[in-house]
Amino acid sequence: MTFVFVACASGNQTASQTPGKITIAYQPGINYANLLIVKQQQILEKQFPKTQFEWKELSNGAAIRDGIIANQIQVGASGPGAFLVGWDKGVGWKILVSLNYSEFWLITKNPNIKSIKDFKPGMKIGLPSLDGVQAIGLRKVAQKDLGNPTALDQNLQVIAHPLGVQSLLTGQIDAHFTTPPFEFQEIEKGGRVILKSSDIFGKTSIASLFATEKFYNQYPEFGKALYTAIVDATKLVNEKPDEAAKILSQMDNGKVSQEQYKKWLTNKAVAYGIEPRAFLKCGAFMHEIGMLNKQPKSIDELILPPLKGVGGD
CATH class of the missing domain: 3.40.190.10 (Periplasmic binding protein-like II)
Incomplete structure (x- = not known):
């Protein structure tokens, strides 16, 4: 079975439904493999041909959070710590989809x-x-x-x-x-x-995708398309690691071999999934030690519409 990413026709989209430019930021490592597959396969570029995409690798979640605040980044990938600090301080962002539960x-x-x-x-x-x-x-x-x-x-x-x-x-x-x-x-x-x-926290979303509610509400079709692309890429990584490894190696121009990528992707310490996990546990502890002024009581406080009913904690 080969997974095929389907790009919907964009001819009926109005300018207000399509972002003119969007920057997607992530961090180094294979925690972002499903997102990197979406990037390498140009899934979003094909679906939104009028949008200019910039993909940016940054060193940590704090830098991504700063970029979101400055409106220089529209979608950012990071872990629960940086996200919860931003959520607490009123950045206005929420979880679009989780990417990875790998152990660190x-x-x-x-x-x-x-x-x-x-x-x-x-x-x-x-x-x-x-x-x-x-x-x-x-x-x-x-x-x-x-x-x-x-x-x-x-x-x-x-x-x-x-x-x-x-x-x-x-x-x-x-x-x-x-x-x-x-x-x-x-x-x-x-x-x-x-x-x-x-x-420490059990199964933890080491990487998730975040966007502000304002951005999502302005471009809901884009948000849903990105969510769907990650769902498809996550299935590919989990069910066809050979194909996923080949795409990732191509992205690196062969600097890391397909065989090496497959070995990493199938390591028992590596796992991919879309449910946000351990945000509430992290939030409770961060609140307890004074890193947060408020504590999330339900995952529903933290998620965007595509994740409604998916689950998480």
Whole structure:
């Protein structure tokens, strides 16, 4: 079975129904594989030929949130931490669709570090942002194991995932809280896992797509088309990883082989799905430690219309 993306005819769309230009931002890694397939196959460009699309890779969710606030980004992909901070501060964005539930791992090469209790002052823990899901998860564990959610905040160093790999392997940082495929690369080079996200919040949407309610209400047909494209791409990744891996390798001009992509996509730590997961758990904890002024009580407070009735927590 081959999945075929169907682009609807756009001739009957009025200017008000079609964005003139749209920027879609995401972060490094295979958590965004289903979104990257939509990009590589030009699904949206075919469906909305009058729209100018810009695809932008940024290093963390905070940068994407800033772009949304500045109206320089219309759709952004990130994790629940950066999203909830923005939601709390009135950015006005909501979840269009989730992308990925992959585990993220805290990895070290330091033989003296067996758990977070072994981090000493001056030891550096690399992660993409201070309000991202890695930082939230680390504070949750610090609260449980060290009695203080901010006990390791002075150890945190903001670093993009790819640079974090090199910094860990060369000893510039003592640990790296990262995502696939970077965590796999670190393990292959002698890194050890000392903490897994699944032990913190359970199944977590490490990556989701967000847009403001204002943008969605102005262009609902575009929002629905993007949602459908992600649903189709998610099915492709889950059911035909060979095809998905081929598309991703083509996107990289073969720098990463189809075989390598398939190995990553089918790793048991990697999972794709459209239901938003763990937003309420993250929100409750962030509210508890003062990172949020308000706490979401229902997933319905956080989602755009295409996700109504899909589920999530």
